[in-house]
Amino acid sequence: FANAYVNDVFTIPANLAGETLPTVKIRVTGHGPMVRHRASPSAHLASKDQPLVHRVLNLPPTAARRASSSTIPPVCKKTSSYHSKCENPFAMFTEPKIQTKRRVAIIGGGLVGALAALYFARRDWNVDLFELRKDPRIQGNRAGLSQKSINLALSTRGLSALANTGLNLDEMVLNFVIPMKGRMIHLDKGELRSQSYGIFGEALLELLLNTTRKFTNVNIFFQYQMKTCNFDSGLLEFVNKAEGTTIQHTADLIIGADGAYSSVRSQLMRVINMDYNQEYITHAYRELTIPPIIDDKGDPKFAMDPNHLHIWPRHTFMMIALPNLNKSFTCTLFMPKETFDAIKTERELLNFFEVYFPDSIPLIGEQRLKEYFRNPIGSLISIKCKPYHYRNRALIIGDAAHCMVPFYGQGMNCGFQDIELLDSIFERFNITAFHNDNYDDKLELALEEYTKLRHEDAVAICDLAMYNYIEMRSSVVNPWYLMRRWVESWLHWLFPTLIIPLYTMVSFSTVRYSEAMKRWQWQGFLLNIIGLMSGAIIAMLLALLYI
Structure with missing residues (x-):
């Protein structure tokens, strides 16, 4: 024994x-x-x-x-x-003292939950990963998962979290990355204008799930829906959707990585005083597809430059297109819900695209454009809450803790960084897979430290994501914005450590989101002063010319 x-x-x-x-x-x-x-x-x-x-x-x-x-x-x-x-x-x-491994139950087997499983497994915890959906690695299960999804952008933050697993995930992910070097702005009349940026493709989830096979201490349960959980006893109750049976499970620590509509968060709100705010924005989204074109040899090719994020900004709405590995593009149309509701017939849809997105019609094709009516409309929600933990028994991460609108491409990256931060705190507090002196007290202090450090950054990126939507749909065609961006880029070239563009700090560094936001606000103040001084100098020169 x-x-x-x-x-x-x-x-x-x-x-x-x-x-x-x-x-x-x-x-x-x-x-x-x-x-x-x-x-x-x-x-x-x-x-x-x-x-x-x-x-x-x-x-x-x-x-x-x-x-x-x-x-x-x-x-x-x-x-x-x-x-x-x-x-x-x-x-x-x-004698002897018998040491038992701690068991963690991770609710939610998406990107963040799967990476969390790898981090805990590497720390030698017994890991049980529960996912409501079917196994996405099985071909027949993928169709239902891809009906409503926004392509993902992998930035430096996400790559850092993958690298720190020690499993070479950052190198393996390069096999299905499409490097992006800029925004491609599609103006009303079909003109193109390029601006600097970078984006990522699909299949990361399958890589993470397959990597868990390297660990004998990881179990994955698909089609398991959590019904109740008692954090103090660690008892969870699931419904096995495939068999229709009820299963009970116990864990020392419960991690909620189950998305914006988190069941774990709902259960937490029953036992702690949680500050909670959610906001549905007036816009929704719907997806379309630009198929690959076939060349003379019969091989598929991209219909547009695959190394750009394509944006059709139209002030109150916009469409974006991101490349896929099969040479197609996934187009996502973001519009007010009432605009979606106003388009009822195929003729009205075609007229709408002829007015606002004329250059996209030959790319999508009139027949494929009819998919608009078959594809579901997705809502966009922003969620902020605090605290993220309960004693030494539970923690929420990813969208369960901080759901943001998708316009900064940081949802996945932020969730990955959650896990990297948690792992560093476990290291600092000496949280191991085995019981040791004052273990429960140390774990509670570690989770409390996580909430303290992460909340400010989570609020910052949620706010920045909302701001970026305004920028993407409207500001990118504003002459004043373009001039300001040019000045910022010029100053960054002259003083690379003093002036750093916001997007560079967010996507190409691991600087805390809250620090990036504060620095951006300070730089904005500085740019306004430079703008006023430049305007005053120009006015004085013009006045001297006419005296």
Whole structure:
């Protein structure tokens, strides 16, 4: 029973000597069956003069034991048998101390949950990952997952979290990355204008899930829906959607990585005073596809430059297009919900695109444009909450803790950085997979430190994502914005450590989001002063010319 712990002690019917023998009930870790170990009667039990505990432990009669003692000091060996020289008959129960691994249950098997599983597995925790959906690695399950999804951008923050797993994930991900070198702005009349940026393609989730196979301490359960959880006892109840059965599970730590509509967060709100704010923006989104074109050799090719994020900004709405590995583009149309509702027929849809996105029609194709009515409309929500943890028992990460609108491409990167930060805090507080002195207190302090450090940054990126939507749909065609951006780029070239564009700080560094926001605000103030001074100098020069 090397990996067991004593769970309970109870009695069984009396033995032949007329006395009751204790039975030790032992539970073996790993959700094995309950084992009952019964002390067997021996010849020593024939004498009722001997104490019961000595007979249970198969000890020789007291007199004989004392007579056999010598000057050699007694030794209590760390074995399952009692040493006859040992004066303490309970030594076998106090030595050795049995260490059991901690078990973490991660609710949500998306990108953030899968990466969290790898980080905990690397720390030698027993990991159970639960996902409501079917296994996305199975071909037949992918169609339902791709009906409503916004392509993802992988930035320096996300790459850093992948690299720190020590599993070469940052190198492996390059196999399905499409490097992006800029924004491509599609103006009303079909004109193109390039601006600097960078983006990422698909299949990262499959890579993360497959990598968990390297660890024997990771179990993944698909089509498991969490119904209830008791954080204090660590008891969770799931419904197995595939079989229609109810399953109970226990864990030492519960991690909620189950997205914007988090069940774990809902359960947390019952036991802690959580500050919570959610905001649905007036815009929604719908997806379309630009198929690949076929060249003379019959091979598929991109219909547009794949190394740019393509944007059709139209002030109150916009469309973007991101490349896929199969040479197609996923187009996402962001519009007010009432605008979506106003387009009811195929003729109205075609007229709308002829007015606002004329250059996209030959790329999408009139027939494929009809997918507009078959594809679902997705809502856009921003969520902020605090705290993220409950004692030493639970924590929420990713969209469950801070859901942002997708216009900065930082949702996944922020979630990945959550895990990297948590791992660094565990390292600092010496949180291991095994129990040690003051373990529960240290874990609670570590989770509290995580909430303290992460909340300010999460609020900052949620606000920046909302601001970037305004920039993408409107500002990118504003002459004043373009001039200001040019001045900022010029100053960055002259003073690279003094003036750093906001997007560079957010996407191409690991600077804290809150620090990036503060620095951006300071730089904006500086640029305004430079603009005013430049305007004043120009006005003075013009005045001198006319005097």
